[in-house]
Every structure is written in C-alpha cells, then in structure tokens.
Amino acid sequence: MIDVAVIGAGVVGGAVARELTRMGLSLTILEKNSDVAMGATRANSAIVHAGFDAKEGTLKALLNVRGSKMMESYAKELGVKYKRNGSLVVGFSDEDRATLEELLERGKKNGVEGLRILSRDEILAIEPNIGDGVTVALEAPTGAIICPYELCMASVGNAIDNGAELKLDFEVKKIEKTEGGYAVSSDSETVLAKYVVNCAGVYSDEVAALSGDDSFTVMARRGEYMLLDKECGSLVSHTIFRCPSKMGKGILVSPTVDGNLILGPTAENIDDKEDKSTTAAGLSKVRMQAGEQVKGINFGKTITSFTGLRSVGSTGDFIINEKDGFVNCAGIESPGLSSAPAIAEYVRDLLKGAGAILSEKADFCGKRKPMHYFKELSVDEKNELIAKNPAFAHIICRCELVSEGEIVVAIHTNPKPRDVDGVKRRTRSGMGRCQGGFCSPYVVEILARELGIDYTDVTKSGGKSFINVGKTKEV
Amino acid sequence: MNTKATKELSAELVIVGGGPAGMAAAVAAYEEGIRDILILERDDNLGGILRQCIHNGFGLHRFGEELTGPEYAYRYEKMVRELNIPFMTDTMVTAISPERVVTAQNTEYGIFTVKAGAVILAMGCRERPKGALNIAGTRPAGIYTAGTAQKFVNMKGYMPGKEVVILGSGDIGLIMARRMTLEGAKVKAVCELMPYSGGLARNIEQCLNDFGIPLMLSHTVVEIHGKDRLEGVTIGKVDEARRPIPETFEYIPCDTLLLSCGLIPENELTKDAGIELDRITNGAVVDGDRETDIPGVFACGNVLHVHDLVDYVSEEAAIAGKAAVRFIRGEGKKDISVQVKCDGKVRYTVPQRLTEIADTRIYFRVADVYRDMKVTVRAGDTVLYQKKKQKLAPGEMETVELTRDMIDKAQGLGAPIEIGLI
Incomplete structure (x- = not known):
C-alpha cells in the first residue's frame, strides 16, 4: 500500500504530488487522460493573480495571495518561465471607478502589495495602446504571467523524478474504504493507498461522490480564448483585465510568457463537462471586448482559438477539506493556478492533521531543467551541445525553431508525452504561426521512431485521435 | 568541428531557400559569371514544395512541355548539380542582418554565419492554418x-482520412480533392x-468537375464536430457580407477537413532584418530588380x-539572380525613383x-x-497604355509590360505609375 493516491494530474494535482513527495510520502498520480495538464490547466488565462479579487477571509483570498508570493521562486526552481508583468483592471465609467476602489480596499485587506488607482494619462504612459474609452485603472504590480501546462508538467515531472508514479489513462471508477486506507479502481486496475487527494477538476464532485461524499457539486464554466501571433505579443506589457460589472467579469488581454497575445475568456455555465468547443458567439464577444480594452489588435493574426472549462464549486469558495484521510481539492476555479503551490502546502497540512507522517525526503531534488533550456543558451553553449548531439541543430518546427534534439529529449523526459499535442505542449513544436502545418508529419515520424510504434498509431491527443487512417492504396 | 567559436563562412551570393525560386536565381547568377554562390535549404533535398506536387501541369511556359512538380524541380536541381553550385540542405537560416550576415544552423556546422556580398530571399510561403x-x-x-x-499522401505514403470536406478552393485544395479521390477517399x-x-x-475543371466533386461557392464551414477524430462539419451559405446564413x-459527416484558404509568404526573416513589407502581398517591397529596401538583399518567388x-x-x-550579380560587381545603378501604384481593382503590383x-x-x-475591362497604365492624368481583357480573376496573376518610354514619361511628369482597370 502506498501512502497517497492523487487523482488528477492538473496543475493542482501536480503541485500536491510534488509537495507530498518532498515530504517523503510514496505516491501515485492517477490521470484519466493520456497526458497530464489536459483539463482546465491546459486552457486558461495563464495569469498569476495578485489577489485583490477574492473576498477577504475566503480560502481563495488566503491561498491566492500566498501562492502569488510563492510562485516566482517555485517556478524558478522548476525551471518554468515566469514574468511579473503587472496587471491593470481597466474601467470605462464612474461606476467602474467605484468598483475599482472597492477592489483596491479588498486587495489591501487581502495583503496585496503596491495597488494603486491610475488616471487615463498615467495608464497611457505605461500602456499607449489602451482603448480610447478607458478612463481609470487599478494597477497591481505583483500580477504575473506563467505557462500553466508548463508548470503542471514540471511539477508532475519533478515528482516522478523523485519517486512518484504516474498512471495515465486511469479513470477512477470506484473508491472503497479499506483497512487503513482506500482502494481506488479503474475498470482494469486497483491502487491501494492510505490517503487519497481528489484533484479531479470538473469531475472532483463525481470523484468525491464515489467515496460517499456528496456535500458539493462542481459545474463546468466555458471560457473561450483566442491566441495571437508573437508579432502581436508586445501590444501591451501588462495584463489588461476589464472591470467586473453586472455583465460579469469580462475578458482580459495579456501577453503570454512565450510572447503571444491571449484574449479571453468568456464565461458560460454548461452541462457537458467534455464540451470544449468554441462558439461563434463566444469568439465574437472576445473580439468585441478585447477591442474596447486595447487598440490595434490585429485579429487576422489569430493562430488558434480554444475553450477551457473552469471548475465552479457550489460553495463559491475553493472546497478543500479532509475526512478520514480523503482530501478534496474541488471547485478550484480562478485563482486556482495562482494558488496551486499554496494549495499543495495546505493539503500537506491537512494530511498531517489526518495522521500522515511527514518528514522531508533526504534526497529530494526540487530543481528541474527548464523545458526550453536549449533556447536560453548562448551560441557557443548551443554549439557545444550540437557537437555532442547534432540533432540539436536539425530544426523540425520552423516557426518556433524547435530542433529534433529538443523533441527527442522531451519524449524521454518525465512526464513523457505519447502524442503530437503532448510534444507540442512540451517543446512548442507546432505551437507557432503555421500550427504544425510543416512540422507535424516529421513529429509523427519522430514519435513513431522513439516510441517504437507504427506511423499510423500516432495520435494527435490520445484516444482515437489518429493522425492518419492508413497507408495510401489501402483505404 | 571547432566547438569553441562560431564558424564564419563567406560567399558572394547567399540564397535562402533551394526551391524553384532559389535554384533558378542561382542558375541565373551562375550564368552571369558568379561562382561563389551558396544555397541554404531547410529541407533534406533541393526542390521545395514542388517535391510533393506530383501532379502535372508545370513548365508549359518555361520548358514548353508539361512536367510534374518533382520533374520541374529536378530540371533545376540537375543544373545546380552539374554547374557545381554549392548548396547545403537540412540547413535553417535563423537571421539575416542588414549588413548581409546570414546566421544559419545545421548538423554539420552547428550554428554558423555566412557573410554575403548579396542575399536572395527565396523562402516560399506557408498555408493559412485553421486557427x-x-x-x-x-x-x-x-x-x-x-x-x-499532400505531404502525408505524396511524401510519406499515408492517408490522413477517408471522407473529406475541403474548405477553400485554392489550387492546393483543388489538387488534393483529386488526389484524395484517386487514393480512394470520398471528397464530399x-x-x-x-x-x-x-x-x-483548369484546376476546377480537371480536379473537381472531372470527378463530380461539388464546388459550393459562397459557402463556409461554420462548426467542427468530433472529440478525438473529426466526425463532421456544419457548412452554410454566406450572405454578401460573408456572414453565414443559419437557415442554410x-x-x-466526414473524418477529414482540408483547408486551402490562402498562402502567406514566409517573411519572418525579412521582417526581422527590418525590410519594408507590402501590406497586400505580405512580401517585401521591391524594385524592378527585385531588390528590397536593404541594398544587396533581393527577393523572388512565393516569398515575394x-x-x-x-x-x-x-x-x-532569374531577374533577381542577374540583378544580384550586378550588385556584387558594383554595377547596380539606381537612377530614378518612380512608384508603381494600383487603383484598388488592381490589388497589388x-x-x-x-x-x-x-x-x-x-x-x-x-x-x-x-469582365471586359481595359488594363490601364497612367501617370497622373496621362494614359500611357491600355489593353483589353475579357476576364480577370483574383486567382490568375496578370502582367503588363512597361516600356522605357512609358517609364521615362512618368519620370518626366514626376508622377507615380498607376495600374488600373477601366
């Protein structure tokens, strides 16, 4: 029997797994998808929120502010790109100004540092492309940007490197209380663990219900996004939020840590927890609002649009609790990414309270090589590596300049990708302006070769998402 | 290999891209007497995108016969090889400086630079993606x-799907409609x-009509369905403002959607070098020599x-190749500056x-x-030339010849030359 079964390999499950591994617990992560970071972690705003948004006294406020303070060093240790670019919540009216002043007061109570209200002239001085209608803004210098799936892959990978196990395609169907723990089962396999941590995102209510806990529900809220070419990434330097109003929270316009421009999300509660489709109405709303917040967005430079599903819990706050060694981390909507490192500590303390024996693992190594380390090297350093492994000079993805060497390394680095999208999230191959048009046939070839599988068995994103249906002349 | 310092090469003429444009430029430069040429090609062989265009229809103008893409490419590859024009394959150019230092990388030299007397940009274009x-x-x-x-089918030998809808009627889309049909797929x-x-x-005739594949004009794909693999698309008619009409x-049902919605010249290197680009062509702004606003840097082919x-x-x-040689020899004289404008009906020149x-x-x-328009060349109010055309369409490139006299007149009038339709 292992110590802990963590259900769900998203950004929260990953942070929890890493922290518990660090504290000397043996652990298995159970993930129903064919890769990590496949839920809300894959598709969100990629923002580390400063922490003025959540009501004082809530878990959201507490863990957001704590997580935001932890994130820079946390990301650095894991080699994850992080940039404290600051954020602006922009308003268009006197009514908005009053709301921003409330947010300012709330932020102060939550312990957010450096908040201040800016006039239009002050905004223009730092963001010349701000929309014409913007009259006022709340500046939060501690707001930051990060790549959420990179953070998740890094923490899961680091946990695995330190002894944790990851089981993919493991959909939890049954949870039974046993002597001294739990039996967690998929259709074909059972894992015995003393403790269970439920980080199952939009499905965390269903997982809790398997253990007999139906005290909460989780709803999926659709958020649609557009991602623009790197050419547009410097249109704004801050994350530009829209002042929340009766009409909702509004969308954001932000540079991403990889240099693109992200617009979104919309907010629409939906019944189907698998429905990650975009809608014409949603994308049109994103374009309209984004254009009001920031001038000169060239929507023709859109390279992709996508939908993320946030987990909205029935209590209005994060639902993090423990009973009989079963921990729920549910309803982790925004600011979940920002809070992830703090949630991990919180869960650690809950398990300690439940009797888990924690002691820092002596040989734990928290450091991880950055996924994009090759790009960061000097020309001489790159050439030294190329001399040892010429594949680092062989460019596969021309838009993002990703080499065969980097792809091969990624395929053999924990958590190991098994499909084209997995390689894309790890290396950015296919993430650029041509969206894999040129490189995907080569990535398929490299995956087939490295995994020892047939060309036709390579999928886009696990399951039956085969890239090719057969050989020519055989169809 | 020296791992300590970056390898620094030099060449009188560096050509970025070994597709049809790059090879033709190299051959033309060679014929003008330059030998110190270096073609840098990112793929594993010369030929560019023609290598996967295994259909015929190439070369009627150039060679007076109908060739397939690989045959056309090989004509030039053979010339390059027989003339011993140096080239490197699997070599990716990552930067071009205004001083004409080209940075590239390959497995043999690692990251290296080439100091060039002149540079010809011939990187081709890419397709507009779904996003x-x-x-x-x-x-x-x-x-x-x-x-x-096309790459999957013709180069790798694999079929991306069996039941196909194609969005966009660009030439590659039309060619692939026929190609997929010939391989046994159903193009709906x-x-x-x-x-x-x-x-x-000719492609609509030979690739769609000959196979009974419907071309639905003023139609678009409004929604994509399917979780793991595509299961179907919703299509609809669009109104005059190109908005989909829900009633239509x-x-x-289909497992494959192919997109042929436009080609975009690959000008990231050009842009990074600080070269002025044309908003309409998405290529560099050039003069008659195909020289960009950075002296000694030329562009030709689909990148232009x-x-x-x-x-x-x-x-x-060939125009760019010959002009690059004149530049290298210090003969590239630029004696006038006359803009060529278009009237809107003519989109670009x-x-x-x-x-x-x-x-x-x-x-x-x-x-x-x-239909029934006169292609008109003017300088200010003066009409310099007119020719009748029965039909002009965006899909077909047109030409008009400017004579020395016409350019001289425009120069005298101090007016730009405007190409328009009346």
Missing part, C-alpha cells in the same frame, strides 16, 4: 491544411467563402508574392517601385472577378 479562420467547435484530429495532407464538397474560386480555372446550415505558376517564379528568380529606365514587366492581381 486563423476562427471556426467554432472542437479541435479533433483530422483537420489539416491541404499542403500537409469543396466550400469556398467567396462567390468565385481562388484557384486556376447543413451537417456533413504568391504565384500561381512556377514558370513565373523561375522567371522572376510587383515590383512596387522602379529605379531604372528599362523595359519592365509588371505582375499584378485583381481584387474581384472583372
């Missing part, structure tokens, strides 16, 4: 640009947003503007400016389908 089209729905496997599908429809096709008339929506026939690519590349009084062929494309 740029903002189609609503899911993101399953089974959606490819037509060129990616080709949807074109515009009321006319962007492809060549129709679900078509998207061509419909490779024969014209070769022709344009190449070249966009003239720097020499010499007979010059102007290539242009029109914005819409026009």
Whole structure:
C-alpha cells in the first residue's frame, strides 16, 4: 500500500504530488487522460493573480495571495518561465471607478502589495495602446504571467523524478474504504493507498461522490480564448483585465510568457463537462471586448482559438477539506493556478492533521531543467551541445525553431508525452504561426521512431485521435 | 568541428531557400559569371514544395512541355548539380542582418554565419492554418491544411482520412480533392467563402468537375464536430457580407477537413532584418530588380508574392539572380525613383517601385472577378497604355509590360505609375 493516491494530474494535482513527495510520502498520480495538464490547466488565462479579487477571509483570498508570493521562486526552481508583468483592471465609467476602489480596499485587506488607482494619462504612459474609452485603472504590480501546462508538467515531472508514479489513462471508477486506507479502481486496475487527494477538476464532485461524499457539486464554466501571433505579443506589457460589472467579469488581454497575445475568456455555465468547443458567439464577444480594452489588435493574426472549462464549486469558495484521510481539492476555479503551490502546502497540512507522517525526503531534488533550456543558451553553449548531439541543430518546427534534439529529449523526459499535442505542449513544436502545418508529419515520424510504434498509431491527443487512417492504396 | 567559436563562412551570393525560386536565381547568377554562390535549404533535398506536387501541369511556359512538380524541380536541381553550385540542405537560416550576415544552423556546422556580398530571399510561403479562420467547435484530429495532407499522401505514403470536406478552393485544395479521390477517399464538397474560386480555372475543371466533386461557392464551414477524430462539419451559405446564413446550415459527416484558404509568404526573416513589407502581398517591397529596401538583399518567388505558376517564379528568380550579380560587381545603378501604384481593382503590383529606365514587366492581381475591362497604365492624368481583357480573376496573376518610354514619361511628369482597370 502506498501512502497517497492523487487523482488528477492538473496543475493542482501536480503541485500536491510534488509537495507530498518532498515530504517523503510514496505516491501515485492517477490521470484519466493520456497526458497530464489536459483539463482546465491546459486552457486558461495563464495569469498569476495578485489577489485583490477574492473576498477577504475566503480560502481563495488566503491561498491566492500566498501562492502569488510563492510562485516566482517555485517556478524558478522548476525551471518554468515566469514574468511579473503587472496587471491593470481597466474601467470605462464612474461606476467602474467605484468598483475599482472597492477592489483596491479588498486587495489591501487581502495583503496585496503596491495597488494603486491610475488616471487615463498615467495608464497611457505605461500602456499607449489602451482603448480610447478607458478612463481609470487599478494597477497591481505583483500580477504575473506563467505557462500553466508548463508548470503542471514540471511539477508532475519533478515528482516522478523523485519517486512518484504516474498512471495515465486511469479513470477512477470506484473508491472503497479499506483497512487503513482506500482502494481506488479503474475498470482494469486497483491502487491501494492510505490517503487519497481528489484533484479531479470538473469531475472532483463525481470523484468525491464515489467515496460517499456528496456535500458539493462542481459545474463546468466555458471560457473561450483566442491566441495571437508573437508579432502581436508586445501590444501591451501588462495584463489588461476589464472591470467586473453586472455583465460579469469580462475578458482580459495579456501577453503570454512565450510572447503571444491571449484574449479571453468568456464565461458560460454548461452541462457537458467534455464540451470544449468554441462558439461563434463566444469568439465574437472576445473580439468585441478585447477591442474596447486595447487598440490595434490585429485579429487576422489569430493562430488558434480554444475553450477551457473552469471548475465552479457550489460553495463559491475553493472546497478543500479532509475526512478520514480523503482530501478534496474541488471547485478550484480562478485563482486556482495562482494558488496551486499554496494549495499543495495546505493539503500537506491537512494530511498531517489526518495522521500522515511527514518528514522531508533526504534526497529530494526540487530543481528541474527548464523545458526550453536549449533556447536560453548562448551560441557557443548551443554549439557545444550540437557537437555532442547534432540533432540539436536539425530544426523540425520552423516557426518556433524547435530542433529534433529538443523533441527527442522531451519524449524521454518525465512526464513523457505519447502524442503530437503532448510534444507540442512540451517543446512548442507546432505551437507557432503555421500550427504544425510543416512540422507535424516529421513529429509523427519522430514519435513513431522513439516510441517504437507504427506511423499510423500516432495520435494527435490520445484516444482515437489518429493522425492518419492508413497507408495510401489501402483505404 | 571547432566547438569553441562560431564558424564564419563567406560567399558572394547567399540564397535562402533551394526551391524553384532559389535554384533558378542561382542558375541565373551562375550564368552571369558568379561562382561563389551558396544555397541554404531547410529541407533534406533541393526542390521545395514542388517535391510533393506530383501532379502535372508545370513548365508549359518555361520548358514548353508539361512536367510534374518533382520533374520541374529536378530540371533545376540537375543544373545546380552539374554547374557545381554549392548548396547545403537540412540547413535553417535563423537571421539575416542588414549588413548581409546570414546566421544559419545545421548538423554539420552547428550554428554558423555566412557573410554575403548579396542575399536572395527565396523562402516560399506557408498555408493559412485553421486557427486563423476562427471556426467554432472542437479541435479533433483530422483537420489539416491541404499542403500537409499532400505531404502525408505524396511524401510519406499515408492517408490522413477517408471522407473529406475541403474548405477553400485554392489550387492546393483543388489538387488534393483529386488526389484524395484517386487514393480512394470520398471528397464530399469543396466550400469556398467567396462567390468565385481562388484557384486556376483548369484546376476546377480537371480536379473537381472531372470527378463530380461539388464546388459550393459562397459557402463556409461554420462548426467542427468530433472529440478525438473529426466526425463532421456544419457548412452554410454566406450572405454578401460573408456572414453565414443559419437557415442554410447543413451537417456533413466526414473524418477529414482540408483547408486551402490562402498562402502567406514566409517573411519572418525579412521582417526581422527590418525590410519594408507590402501590406497586400505580405512580401517585401521591391524594385524592378527585385531588390528590397536593404541594398544587396533581393527577393523572388512565393516569398515575394504568391504565384500561381512556377514558370513565373523561375522567371522572376532569374531577374533577381542577374540583378544580384550586378550588385556584387558594383554595377547596380539606381537612377530614378518612380512608384508603381494600383487603383484598388488592381490589388497589388510587383515590383512596387522602379529605379531604372528599362523595359519592365509588371505582375499584378485583381481584387474581384472583372469582365471586359481595359488594363490601364497612367501617370497622373496621362494614359500611357491600355489593353483589353475579357476576364480577370483574383486567382490568375496578370502582367503588363512597361516600356522605357512609358517609364521615362512618368519620370518626366514626376508622377507615380498607376495600374488600373477601366
């Protein structure tokens, strides 16, 4: 029997797994998808929120502010790109100004540092492309940007490197209380663990219900996004939020840590927890609002649009609790990414309270090589590596300049990708302006070769998402 | 290999890209007497995209016979090899400085630089991806640009799908409609947003009509369905403002959606070098020599503007190749500066400016389908030349010849030359 079964390999499950591994617990992560970071972690705003948004006294406020303070060093240790670019919540009216002043007061109570209200002239001085209608803004210098799936892959990978196990395609169907723990089962396999941590995102209510806990529900809220070419990434330097109003929270316009421009999300509660489709109405709303917040967005430079599903819990706050060694981390909507490192500590303390024996693992190594380390090297350093492994000079993805060497390394680095999208999230191959048009046939070839599988068995994103249906002349 | 310092090479002429444009430019430069040439090609062989265009229809103008893409490419590859023009394959150029230092990388030299006397940009173009089209729905496997599908089928020998809908009637889409059909797939429809096709008339005839594949003009794909693999698309008719009309929506089951929605010259290197680009062509602004606003840097082929026939690519590349040699020899005189403008019905011209009084062929494309028009060359109010055309379409590149006299007159009037339709 292992110590802990963590259900769900998203950004929260990953942070929890890493922290518990660090504290000397043996652990298995159970993930129903064919890769990590496949839920809300894959598709969100990629923002580390400063922490003025959540009501004082809530878990959201507490863990957001704590997580935001932890994130820079946390990301650095894991080699994850992080940039404290600051954020602006922009308003268009006197009514908005009053709301921003409330947010300012709330932020102060939550312990957010450096908040201040800016006039239009002050905004223009730092963001010349701000929309014409913007009259006022709340500046939060501690707001930051990060790549959420990179953070998740890094923490899961680091946990695995330190002894944790990851089981993919493991959909939890049954949870039974046993002597001294739990039996967690998929259709074909059972894992015995003393403790269970439920980080199952939009499905965390269903997982809790398997253990007999139906005290909460989780709803999926659709958020649609557009991602623009790197050419547009410097249109704004801050994350530009829209002042929340009766009409909702509004969308954001932000540079991403990889240099693109992200617009979104919309907010629409939906019944189907698998429905990650975009809608014409949603994308049109994103374009309209984004254009009001920031001038000169060239929507023709859109390279992709996508939908993320946030987990909205029935209590209005994060639902993090423990009973009989079963921990729920549910309803982790925004600011979940920002809070992830703090949630991990919180869960650690809950398990300690439940009797888990924690002691820092002596040989734990928290450091991880950055996924994009090759790009960061000097020309001489790159050439030294190329001399040892010429594949680092062989460019596969021309838009993002990703080499065969980097792809091969990624395929053999924990958590190991098994499909084209997995390689894309790890290396950015296919993430650029041509969206894999040129490189995907080569990535398929490299995956087939490295995994020892047939060309036709390579999928886009696990399951039956085969890239090719057969050989020519055989169809 | 020296791992300590970056390898620094030099060449009189560096050509970025070994496709039809790059090879034709190299051969032309060689014929003018330059030997110190270096072609840098990112793929594993010379030939560029022609290597996967295994259909015929290439070379009627250039060679007076109908060749397949690989045959056409090989004609030039053979010349390059027989003339011993140096080239490197699997070599990616990552930067070009205004001082004409080219940075590239390959497995043999690592990251290295080439100091060039002159540079010719011949990087070709890429296809507009799905993301740029903002189609609503899911993101399953089974959606490819037509060129990616062409690579899978013709180069790798794999079939990306069996039941196909094609969005966009660009030439590669039309070619792939036929290709997929010949391989046993069922092509259910080709949807074109515009009321006319962007492809060549002969391709519509030979690739769609001959196989009974419907071309649905003023139609687009409004939604994508399917979780793992594509299961179907919703298509619909669009109104005059190109907005989909909900009453016309129709679900078509299919496992593959191919996109042929436009080609974009690959000018990231050009942009990073600080070269002025044309908003319409997405290529560099050039003069009659195909020289950009950075002296000694030339551009030709699909990186300059998207061509419909490779024969014209070769022709344009030869102009750039010869002009690059004149530049290297210090003979590139620029005695005038006359802008070439268009009237809107004519969308763009190449070249966009003239720097020499010499007979010059102007290539242009029109914005819409026009019938019984006069292609008109003017300088200010003075009409310099007119020719009648029965039909002009955006899918077909047009030309008009400017004579020394016409350019001289415009120069005298101090007015730009305007190409228009009356």
